[in-house]
Amino acid sequence: MLSSAELLNFANSHGIPLWAMDAFIAALIALGLFAAMGLGFMVQVYMERKVSAGLQLRYGPIYVGPKGSLQLVADALKFITKEDVFPSSAEPWIFRLAPVVMFAAAFLGLLVLPFGPGLVAKDLNVGLIYVLAIPSIGVAGVIMAGFGSKNRYAILGSLRAAAQMISYEVPRSLSLIGIIMIAGTMRLSSIVDGQGIWYIFLQPLGFLVFFVATMAELNRTPFDLAESESEYVNGYHTEYSGMRFGFFFFAEYMSLFAAALLTAVLFLGGWHGPGPVILAPVWLLIKVFGVIYVLMWVRWTFPRFRIDQVMDLGWKVLLPMALVNILVTGIIMSV
Amino acid sequence: MSKLEEQKLPDKLPDSLLEREFEIEELKSRPEDTIVSQELTINIGPHHPSTHGVFRAIMDMDGEIITRIEPVIGHLHRCFEKIAENRSYAQFMPFTDRMDYTSAMLNGWAYAMAVEKLAGIQVPERAEYLRVIAGELNRAISHLMTYTFSGLEAGAVTPFFWWFEERDKLLDLFEEIAGARMTFNYARIGGVSGDAPDGWFDRVRDFIKTLRSNLDEYYKLLFGNYIFKKRMKGIGVISAEEAIRLGITGPCLRASGVNYDVRKADPYSIYPRFDFEVPISYKGDNYDRMYMRFLELQQSLRIVEQALDQIPDGPIMAEGVPRLVCPPPGEVYAHVESSRGALGYYIVSDGSPKPYRVKIQAPSFGNLQAFTSMVVNNYFADVIMIFGTFDPCFGEVDR
Amino acid sequence: MSDDINLDEGQNEEMPGGVKIIREEGLGYTLTVKREDLLKAAAGLKEAGFDLFKFISGVDYPDRIKLVYRVFSTKRQNRFGIFMKTEVPKSDPIIDSLVHIWPAANWHERETYDLYGMEFKGHPNLRRIFMPDDWVGHPLRKDYSDDRMIVGPFNLVADSSKKES
């Protein structure tokens, strides 16, 4: 991105106070990210429909635009134009703020994620911890949605989602310690640089635990207990409709994209790939959409766990596997 | 005041339904640190994704465990028995399809068999074979439906769409002989309404071949799956005595170890000519109930293949059966093994062209009653799964 | 279905007043019992191994209501079902409930109450099962008809076309 020196003299020459300059640049970057994510959202929704159709012997969207490509515009319009029902018995402010919190948590997570060799909003040296910590604020959004909408399904759904998301934070973080030990740093871009051999081959167990925990984190099958249709009729966002539900949907797919990006960066060697450097972001995107495809493929194949089985899996299976992974990595590194 | 206009909660129900005010005095008497938990009353309304029709259950839930269930049925009640009393025997035939709409062929067959027994009509051979072929194919597909629906309830959506694929091919076949896709109205008193067009039997054989080759994929995807096994094994266990006491019939009874299949216990029509086994198992949990259906599906395909080899030529309608059938006064009872259990028709006739009384014994009615009395103290997610394995069809329950 | 009813001697005493099971044409085995000793007969049948309760069908005659119970036996090796018939005068349609013998009869009795207006003494939860609770009248009675019926009771023979050969 732009180096800070040019910025400084540009600001001084035009007499712009320093803080205004930083705010402007931050706003610019945020807007860019928002646009990218908007585009990514549409692509993901279209991909989800097409992939699921393929697996289920269907055609998927065909009518709108050539081969259904304009379907994503239609979806976006649908969310915007649909009437935004506000249930009378709901707590007004909690109900309204829930999607904002969810969206904010997911959006902040993108700050640290690199899209290319230099293309990162703020390359913190504690990037990894940041990326694990911030999205977990989303749990608050879920609970606010559940209790805010005063709908029994929503309450039960949000309790389930909260329990699941929190309990899967632990194995998810522990599984990454292996990488930190190998890479020695927590700055994401330097982790990618250090990946001569992709970490997936060095850390297979770690990758497995991380992948399953991410699925649980994103509330995707086989862990989508929160909005399971057959039991709680869409869980915590039952009462939402219109643009509010759109935000939930947007937040969900954004966190899906972020998680896939994180997996690509950490395990699949980011933008390493044959060909000139300019091609780096393309490689990264290919890997990201590969991971997303696997996530969707898993979603449309497996049934759903029961809530107590999810907990058992989280604490009794994934956590020990993560610890074993750390032990093994430690032994190998010390030798 | 009809049920539809005003959805007032029945006030005579126990007070746990209403929003329970917390008894303040009782709270004071408690020490500060005890956690006070309040049971949540949840209403799985008539319109809910996994109620297989219009079934309403008001449940009291302590956390995830169901402590009390209050079923409310009757939303789809059209009182076919009253309609039957105002129509001639032949006119009531299309209404039989509207009862168990997933296996409509078997309903029409049971009703026609009852009236034929009453009027002493001898059905020609070919008609009997066509009825067996249509009935068994319909049973196979409705068993597969129950199997994939339970997958849907557990969250696996893909097999459900594969089932649509198979059903569509079958409905094309039924379209050729009966003329409709769901309300076939295929059986007639004294025979069947349409003969099989030429080439139909080969198409049925192809359909069976493809279905059979897909079956092991269905099996591996759901039954083989670790998650599905965890969701199904050991849940909703019913012992043999318990099943009989609650009045279950059909695959759910055979899953608990009671070997009662109408086709073997009281062989009707031409079933003695086919050799097929009745699968039975003894654990009586969700997994077994679903596995019974899976095995029965394969047996049905076997029966159809044998029927296809033995079908003779000849008329499809008994001769000399007037449109205005007037059976002699008397009573008759005929039953059939439908996909959900023993489906029977008890008809009283007073010699006039209109039946004096038609009683429809619906297997789902007994199964649903058994479900509501054995389901307490299970996880809410398991209640939905157990409901799926019983799979009551509400056109039949509410009649 | 074997023809001989080999009810072992043990069960025959319970049968009220030497009531014999006959083989009726079209129905199979039937047992006609008076209203008073229905409970005794039911207990006898249960003892004889008839444990799977199938259905109750009321039949509305001008002066009386006939109740037909169908019970199936899974225990006996030749596996068949039996019909038990009783008659109740229309003036006081009360009969004792069989829920304590066959629990599966619960809903069937509620249905007969709902559609025929038969009181079942001793039934734990006698409420309407199909109709809303404050429904007036019992639909399957011959004299019942309301404006909601899709097609009113009509004389089958006089069809809809007026001038007709």
Next chain:
Amino acid sequence: MAGQISNFIDGWKSMFVGLGITIKRRRMSKATYFYPYEKPTLPDRWRGAPMLKGVMGDGSTGTEKFPNVLGEFNATIESRKKEGKLPQCVYSCPAHVDARGYVELIAEGRFKESLDLIRERCTLPAAIGRVCTRPCEEGCRRNYFDEPISVRDLKRFAADTCMNMSHPDPIPKTKDKKIAIIGGGPAGLTAAQDLAKQGYYVTVYDKNPQGGGTLLTGIPKYRLPKNVLKWDVDAVCALGVDLKTNVEVGKDIPLIKLIDSYDAVLIATGLPAGYTLGIEGEDAEGVWPCLELLKQMNFDNHPKIGKKVAVVGGGNVAMDGARTSLRLGAEEVHLVYRRGRAEMPARYEEIHESEEEGIIFELLTNPTRVIVKGGKVAGLECVKMGLGEPDASGRRRPEPIPGSEFILDVDTVIPAIGQKMDLSFLEGIDIKLSDRGAIIYDKLTLQTSNPKVFTAGEVVTGAGAAIQAIASGHEAAESLDRFLRGVDLKEGRTPQVMPKLYNYPRVPVEWIEPERRRAHMKAIPLEKRLKGFTEVELGFTEEEAVREANRCLVCDNENCSGCAMCARTCPMHSIEVERTGPQETERKVLKYNVDLTKCLFCGQCAEVCPTKALVMSKDYENSEYSKEKLFYDIERVLRRDSAKIEL
């Protein structure tokens, strides 16, 4: 611990197996299509909305008639049968008389044309209208709903009303070939009429004083008055047929002379003689062969019989013999029959009427000996019979029960156990006979071993209904015509379509409302019947006949006749039909409306429609129908405008 690890590994393995299956299914072919638009072809039994192909009386072509064109009649009947356009009543009649045609003409009041149409296939309408065994009514579609149309009585009505009109004018003789027909019975007269229409010189020889064969001698006067038969025979002779009565071939004229002087000869002598009982004492005085008795009675020379009569036999002839002897003054008539009541070959009405007239039925008894005192009959010794297994003809074989002999004290015995042919006139002619004495003939062309000689009627087909003899008469006429024109007899000739008798479904009478009931023939009161030989049945009045004719459903003519059978069978009563009244001559369907909001598309109305006009169209159920289109008025039902439906 080991179990847990293997369980753990199996768990993950099943995950990957599941993934493998879903990905494999991606490339499977998709049978589902965008229903219903992309559905390649709709099966022909697809049930869309009910639709009418056409309506009677609304510019529609009239119903198709079946005139008797000599060469092609069998071919047209067979082709209609294949297309399903042949009504059952025409199909069930052995001679395929166009019942639908003439009933409809009666309904329109055109009695003369109706009689001409009957005459095409049935030469003696008045006679057959009284004695026929009604196979057409067994096939009538109306049996499925209530009671069949009384087709035979309408034939009689048509003949009776035109009795006072003049006979048809003679047909000019165009061909100079001469044909001799021996026997003026139904078969001979039918052949004579057909050949006369072709312009041949036809002479018929008959030994009785008046034409009609067994109809004259075998049928008693109270069932078929002689003047009616005479009217029929004269109508045939008026066409140019030269009838020579009281001439017995073999006695008055030798057959060999006929064969030489005529170009072709047709033997249609029927079955005049009766079988003898073959028991002891049969030649005693007082034993009357039944046919002989009926013949004497018909020729009015009043045969004298005793007071107590025993008639042996169970067929129609025995019934006539018993009822005639009642009228000839016998007080007590016993009817002795070997088998039971169900196996009696006589018609149901005959048995019923004889019981009414007081004839005592001695069933399951067989005569063994005639007791003769002084040359006169004094009694009949009989033995009780038990019924054993069914024999070749399907009737149960009677076995005598030893020791159950008993004696009926009767003074007259009338054996009526079957008819026999009398081929005495064939001596010296080179016509091959089978070992049992029957003429050997070719089944298709009815030609005997001598190319010039043909046979027809009961002499070859055996005892049966008169209409069967007429049917074989038509066949013989076609063969003779081909023979005389020198055309090969067999080439390009379709055999006669043999009808299959229907299993007659009976709807119990008490459930049919009065105005749908069948018009029953009124008969003279019981006591007057026994007095003399006046005709029992009185025939229809005109008003009754037209009403009965309007009951006809006009089957298989692909135009709705307003019979409202579909309205009766519709489970939801969504069909409304209105047509012109039963008395108006011009039959029109005024209103036909299907209310699609109630219709279930169950297809039972189209199944039951006797005219095959109502069919289930290919419209895709109500998805196609907006609110105002849902009421299907007559214009819409005829679907003339929407070209979408091709049927």
